[in-house]
Amino acid sequence: MDLDTVIVGGGQAGLALGHYLRRAGVRFAILDAHNRVGDSWRQRWDSLTLFTPRRFDGLPGLPFPGDPDGHPSKDEVADYLARYAAHFDLPVRLGCGVTSVRPGTAGGFTVDTSTGTLRARRVVVAAGAFHTPRIPEVARKLAPRVTQLHSSRYRNPDRLPGRDVLVVGGGNTGVQIAGELADHGRRVALAAPTIGPALPQRWLGRDIFWWFSRLGTMRLSAESRLGRRIAAQNPVIGTDVDRLLRRVDRVGRVVDAEGCQVLLADGGRRRVDTVVWATGFRPHYPWLEVPVLDASGAPVHREGVTDWPGLYLLGLPWQRTRGSAVLGWVGRDAQVLAARLADDRRLAPARPAPAVPA
Template identity: 35%
Template sequence: MKPSHVEVAVIGGGQAGLSISWYLKKAGIEHVVFERHRVVNEWRSARWDSFCLVTPNWQCRLPGFPYDGVEPDGFMLRDDIVSYLDRYVASFEPPLMEHTHVKRLRKLPGGHFEIDTSAGTWHANQVVIATGGYQIPTVPRSAERLPDSILQLHSSNYRNPASLPAGEVLVVGTGQSGCQIAEDLHREGRKVHLAVGTAPRAPRRYRGREVTDWLTESGYYAIPIDKHPQGEAVRDKTNHYLSGRDGGKEIDLRQFALEGMRLYGRMKDIAGSTMQFEPDLRRNLDSADASYLNIRAAVDRYIAEAGIDAPLEPAYTPVWQPDVDPTELDVTASNITSVIWSIGFGVDYRWAELPLFDGRGHPVHKRGISVMPGVYFLGLPWQNTWGSGRFADVGLDAQFLIDRIAARVAQPATTLAA
């Protein structure tokens, strides 16, 4: 029988929960990892068939388990990612409780925490909330006004072009998922309409090297959020879009437009079968290009300051410009049979009945240390650096937390209760 009381309860069995479990096990600290589904479920069940990483494989460096394959500069496909994580689990056998839903977390008098789960009630002295920052798929309520004949999916439920009904497809949102799904459909010959938001884009290779290498070497990825020029605001920024397909490449929506993809601005509203868009397509494309050029300029500065001999590249020139900013699309007249919503995720911590959150429901923390002693967060975007929440640096965040957790384990019980 497993104990109903542990020193540390970890909620979430993704890469964040596994990372802190690795450190807890190494330190000999009794703990349990609760996972609502199967371990690393999001990678198994919420990624499309052709999904691949946009960061190179060498950045997969979970604690005690760096990437050991033959393509460190490649980009793992979905099934390879799942295999990597399954092998990670097998390498240290964390104390997992899979298919266990955490329904409620609260603090008891005396300092302990009570975790009400589908497998019974547990108590813990400390809790690590490792459910990540992408929990609830976002679909606008206006979607309810679309005709019932149109299939609507969130990006997390998209699998492949063949799974959609015949006809044209509208993808709403141009973060990483939206752009990559639009590309996936486009490559298969589907007629795609794409509502372009304010997401930035990034170069893939520049001046002879993968840009990820330049940004790592220059120290950008190691900048902590409290020293980042954008400060806390960077947590709300959409990830730059690019692709790991075909060995890694840039995504240029202007090129897609040249090839027949129809581009629009941000979705504004829905009236019957008519989608309405903001007149901001040109502005959004220009803004994405500005981010692209800023990254190139940052690499140029680093190369110059470090005195590196690197080949020059020609100036960027847009390959396409919209004549107008289209503001309407009749989905019925255009034979659109599917709409894929790729406008992100929300958070849902209602089960955590603790005063740990701000007015938007987001955790209040400093490098994962919450405002309540004994409770920690792990795997959040920009928890400390760009790599937080990613395979790259979630292990560093876990390492930071384990020292605080271990120090609390060593404190007398009377001190903790106080």
């Protein structure tokens, strides 16, 4: 084998795992398609800041710099991740896009990349869950002169033409973008049949994440009753929803489109110049040629462990706990997985892969 472990993805999950594998003496590489560490953060919208204060944003072994009670920008996060990789001299291979992960003929895995082929005993998929934008089919029915973009391509109000903007989606991203557009003089409609419970950024003089940390909320198990309830609610954090709804028109679900108009579930119509689809993402692993995906394309696992020997996942929302995909908490999952990989490396030889179904 060329390597003991290949980590696919050089974001916070992959870097945190790399930190622990380096300490355990495991021979590994982190593969990332971007040209710089942290570029996935740099590509997000201009005004994005984290919900979590800096005191909770550090990865294992390196505190996040700056005012511990302040909230970092997306560019600060990107620069921190680059500094983290350099600080621990992590073997990140940049510009190395993965095109195939498949079982090796002699066990382990063959990993094809844009820069060559690797062989590894284990593979950890740490590429996150935000791969392919989910855009409803109704979008195809809008006239070509209507500007449409997914929230992942939104940067700032100045780049959006027209005055009448429809933001579709009532999660944190949708309400934040709708608020920013309204602040810049756009006539905004927010298509959000449901909006999760609103939580203030600060409560009783403390940041909400200070309370989450003290109360153990970020360590809630994905399997617990309370954990399942919170995951289903998808709370909106730090946005004054009542104030927002005084500045934008809240409309119902978009069910159809015709020309420059969207048709709503209540029978109403809305003319639009631009639509921002804040409708989330769908899993997309076209390069993962191992039978661990369900009918929707999502990986089947339990706390990041798949049924295929040597294939693991890291950094997915609610993978183990509420904090599994959150910058300052993903290190806990990384530590657990690193210990498992180190133990497996010491105690067991590489197991032959099961036969691939025909």
